[in-house]
Amino acid sequence: MSIESSSYRDPLDAAFDTGAVTPATEPVYLQGLNESQREAVQALDGPVLVLAGAGTGKTRVLTTRLAHILATRRAFPGQILAVTFTNKAAREMRERIGALIGGAVEGMQWLGTFHSIAARMLRRHAELAGLKPNFTILDQDDSLRLIKQVVEAENIDEKRFPARTLAALIDNWKNRGLTPDDVPAGEAHAYAFGQGVKLYKLYQQRLKTLNAVDFGDLLLEAINVLRGNAEVLEDYRRRFAYMLVDEYQDTNTAQYLWLRLLAGGPHNNLCVVGDDDQSIYAWRGAEIENILRFERDFPGAKVIRLERNYRSTPTILGAASGLIAANKGRLGKTLWTEGDAGEKIQVRASWDAEEEARAIASDIESLHHKGQRFAEMAILVRASFQMREFEDRFLMLGLPYRVIGGPRFYERAEIRDALAYLRVIAQGDDDLAFERIVNKPKRGLGEASIQALEVHARKAGVPLLAAALEISETEELAPKARKTLGDFAKTIARWHEQSAQIPHPQLAEIVLDESGYTDMLKADKSAEAPGRLENLKELVRSMEAYESLAAFLEHVSLVMELEQGEGGDRVNLMTLHAAKGLEFETVFLPGWEEGLFPSQRTMDEKGTAGLEEERRLAYVGLTRAKARARVSFAANRRIHGSWQSGVPSRFVGELPEAHVEMIADEGMYGGYGGFRDNTAPNFGSTYDSPGWRRAQAARGSANPFTGGSARGGFSEGPARKYASRSRVIDVEAKVVKSDTGGGYRAGERVFHQKFGYGRVMSVDGNKLEVEFDKAGTKRVIDGFVQRA
DNA sequence: GCAAGAGGCATTTTT
DNA sequence: TGCCTCTTGC
Numbered sequence: 001m002s003i004e005s006s007s008y009r010d011p012l013d014a015a016f017d018t019g020a021v022t023p024a025t026e027p028v029y030l031q032g033l034n035e036s037q038r039e040a041v042q043a044l045d046g047p048v049l050v051l052a053g054a055g056t057g058k059t060r061v062l063t064t065r066l067a068h069i070l071a072t073r074r075a076f077p078g079q080i081l082a083v084t085f086t087n088k089a090a091r092e093m094r095e096r097i098g099a100l101i102g103g104a105v106e107g108m109q110w111l112g113t114f115h116s117i118a119a120r121m122l123r124r125h126a127e128l129a130g131l132k133p134n135f136t137i138l139d140q141d142d143s144l145r146l147i148k149q150v151v152e153a154e155n156i157d158e159k160r161f162p163a164r165t166l167a168a169l170i171d172n173w174k175n176r177g178l179t180p181d182d183v184p185a186g187e188a189h190a191y192a193f194g195q196g197v198k199l200y201k202l203y204q205q206r207l208k209t210l211n212a213v214d215f216g217d218l219l220l221e222a223i224n225v226l227r228g229n230a231e232v233l234e235d236y237r238r239r240f241a242y243m244l245v246d247e248y249q250d251t252n253t254a255q256y257l258w259l260r261l262l263a264g265g266p267h268n269n270l271c272v273v274g275d276d277d278q279s280i281y282a283w284r285g286a287e288i289e290n291i292l293r294f295e296r297d298f299p300g301a302k303v304i305r306l307e308r309n310y311r312s313t314p315t316i317l318g319a320a321s322g323l324i325a326a327n328k329g330r331l332g333k334t335l336w337t338e339g340d341a342g343e344k345i346q347v348r349a350s351w352d353a354e355e356e357a358r359a360i361a362s363d364i365e366s367l368h369h370k371g372q373r374f375a376e377m378a379i380l381v382r383a384s385f386q387m388r389e390f391e392d393r394f395l396m397l398g399l400p401y402r403v404i405g406g407p408r409f410y411e412r413a414e415i416r417d418a419l420a421y422l423r424v425i426a427q428g429d430d431d432l433a434f435e436r437i438v439n440k441p442k443r444g445l446g447e448a449s450i451q452a453l454e455v456h457a458r459k460a461g462v463p464l465l466a467a468a469l470e471i472s473e474t475e476e477l478a479p480k481a482r483k484t485l486g487d488f489a490k491t492i493a494r495w496h497e498q499s500a501q502i503p504h505p506q507l508a509e510i511v512l513d514e515s516g517y518t519d520m521l522k523a524d525k526s527a528e529a530p531g532r533l534e535n536l537k538e539l540v541r542s543m544e545a546y547e548s549l550a551a552f553l554e555h556v557s558l559v560m561e562l563e564q565g566e567g568g569d570r571v572n573l574m575t576l577h578a579a580k581g582l583e584f585e586t587v588f589l590p591g592w593e594e595g596l597f598p599s600q601r602t603m604d605e606k607g608t609a610g611l612e613e614e615r616r617l618a619y620v621g622l623t624r625a626k627a628r629a630r631v632s633f634a635a636n637r638r639i640h641g642s643w644q645s646g647v648p649s650r651f652v653g654e655l656p657e658a659h660v661e662m663i664a665d666e667g668m669y670g671g672y673g674g675f676r677d678n679t680a681p682n683f684g685s686t687y688d689s690p691g692w693r694r695a696q697a698a699r700g701s702a703n704p705f706t707g708g709s710a711r712g713g714f715s716e717g718p719a720r721k722y723a724s725r726s727r728v729i730d731v732e733a734k735v736v737k738s739d740t741g742g743g744y745r746a747g748e749r750v751f752h753q754k755f756g757y758g759r760v761m762s763v764d765g766n767k768l769e770v771e772f773d774k775a776g777t778k779r780v781i782d783g784f785v786q787r788a
Numbered sequence: 789g790c791a792a793g794a795g796g797c798a799t800t801t802t803t
Numbered sequence: 804t805g806c807c808t809c810t811t812g813c
Contacts, residue, residue, distance in 0.1 A: 084802085085802045085803075086802045086803080087802085087803085088802085113802080139803085159796095216803090218803080219803095247802085281801080281802075283800065283801085284801065284802080284803095382800075384799080442790085444789070445789090446790085557803090577799095577800050577802090578800090578801090578802095599800080601799065602800085617800080639798090
């Protein structure tokens with residue numbers, strides 16, 4: 001009988017014909033796993049903690065474990081709860097399991113992020129939380145606006161007590177699983193003379209009225225539903241035969257409570273995977289204690305350590321291990337690897353940040369000449385302002401790079417505006433969305449008109465959109481505003497009707513055009529306007545993947561992300577936080593200076609715990625490197641405009657000497673030593689040394705203390721704000737263009753991706769001096785501009 | 789209602 | 804230094 005003619009065939013059987021069916025042979029998916037990886041895959045009963053060090057094949061273990069559960073028929077796909085922190089991680093897991101077992105992964109409806117799974121639960125039981133199933137999920141921006149409204153309504157001086165402070169406070173409470181009633185009395189006074197909790201309560205009421213939740217609520221409300229409804233809880237407890245949590249070291253208290261509730265059932269098969277040494281999100285509410293305490297929380301838990309590292313050289317691993325050993329209260333692991341020691345960690349001292357960038361750029365070029373791809377190199381910084389130095393340098397050299405991180409697609413203003421239009425059309429009672437777009441583009445509706453509208457809406461007890469229609473029939477407003485508002489409301493009503501007949505991507509186009517939004521951007525001559533239009537097109541394109549407008553909106557708030565700029569051979573530039581989970585041949589770690597890294601602020605606020613988190617961040621940075629890591633620090637750095645001299649980071653001294661090689665830039669005169677003597681770094685006293693004075697004389701006007709640095713202010717302008725998540729400067733393409741086109745003359749109008757429009761002042765070979773309309777005078781390579 | 793200026797202020801940001 | 808927010812003046 002041919003396969004085609006056979007009746008239904010379980011995809012799992014098909015997937016595991018090779019292994020699972022023949023007991024004598026080991027399943028294929030286990031092949032190639034080392035001893036502890038295998039153990040982690042096969043330890044299915046009872047609580048399990050997998051301590052997965054950096055580069056030890058964690059993801060593989062995780063996915064294989066799930067495949068194993070399904071292959072051995074221990075559970076149906078729908079009985080597995082698998083939680084990650086990011087959509088990316090969830091997507092990857094889904095793909096990799098799919099590759100192992102095929103279509104059965106489709107049934108894994110409980111694989112996702114904490115937030116998306118909690119949202120799913122909450123929608124099923126919305127009424128138990130006082131919500132309608134179609135509740136809106138507000139992101140940070142929306143939430144802050146709402147909090148602002150609450151604060152204003154209470155007549156609180158927002159200057160003294162900024163709404164964001166309250167937002168942070170509320171977020172913090174929610175992360176800890178605290179409803180307004182649970183907030184400890186001692187914390188009630190944290191905002192506006194003890195009104196914090198009252199405002200928290202008011203904010204929650206507003207959310208309920210709007211049928212909305214914020215990110216924190218997703219978990220908090222889910223917890224409340226589980227706590228308050230025994231039968232619902234029981235149902236989930238029975239359902240989830242196996243539970244798996246990735247990055248457990250990053251779970252916050254709310255997530256922990258939620259997991260504990262679900263894990264308290266008959267199955268007791270909770271497996272958490274994580275690395276206490278890579279916990280870097282305490283400032284976002286992550287409780288490293290959760291992972292440290294796991295064995296006590298779940299008695300009889302099996303602890304499996306993955307210590308064989310497949311990523312880095314022994315040197316890198318040794319350096320990282322030596323560094324992290326300074327932390328206390330670790331669960332402890334001993335990572336090991338085989339092979340050649342590899343290059344030592346180069347530690348370089350530079351005169352200032354500009355020179356540091358220059359040195360790194362030249363390292364990059366020389367590695368590239370030796371055949372290493374740019375994409376295999378990364379620069380990991382502590383704070384994003386450090387990126388500027390590098391972007392500046394790369395632009396000048398024409399080195400292709402990409403910035404990873406930054407504002408996400410759906411966080412961009414134009415995307416949020418477009419979404420607000422669609423939200424109002426889909427759900428006329430979405431007041432926050434209505435407020436956002438009622439006067440965007442400008443329709444001549446000012447604060448006074450909006451206020452009157454809000455008063456009317458509140459009195460009548462109707463949403464703003466309905467109120468707009470009503471108020472246009474009254475004498476309450478000036479005739480002009482009245483008409484504008486009425487027309488606007490009617491237009492939305494019309495769009496709403498059209499939405500039933502027209503495919504939603506097309507509807508979006510119509511809305512953007514008819515609302516005047518597109519025209520507004522077309523009329524905008526700033527540098528970023530074209531990019532924004534492009535983003536909107538991308539948004540419309542992405543809508544096609546969804547069945548309906550409602551389905552699309554359902555997904556945006558939680559999982560909207562747009563892959564772009566992935567391709568191309570470019571140097572990666574990102575923060576240390578953004579680098580977690582990634583790996584590169586070569587990693588550059590600049591800015592290792594006391595105060596910057598470790599961050600002074602973190603140490604001030606969190607003391608030793610803060611310092612240890614910074615150290616873990618350094619550990620994460622180092623362990624991203626496969627072949628070589630290069631640490632550097634600068635003697636002088638301009639922070640917020642003023643020059644500061646720096647002392648090398650204590651972390652430099654904590655790198656085991658055997659793995660380190662010291663390099664001093666020529667600008668440092670007389671070299672530099674003794675930094676590893678933590679107590680008395682020479683560096684700080686360099687300023688009094690003869691070498692320093694010589695350096696000062698030699699550099700003349702570049703002396704940072706006289707403010708005479710040769711380099712003028714490098715304004716990024718608004719470009720950064722609207723930068724893509726994965727910003728790409730495609731240098732190659734433009735350079736080619738200039739080779740053929742080139743030949744600019746003084747006086748010509750040009751356009752630059754970053755600086756916008758400007759006029760060429762002078763030409764020196766391929767270097768142009770351009771006076772930009774907005775960004776001032778800059779020297780740029782002609783490949784970066786085009787004729788305007 | 790809107791555009792330009794003054795003052796306050798600056799980490800990290802998975803959802 | 805340079806950005807964002809709020810105020811002020813038309």
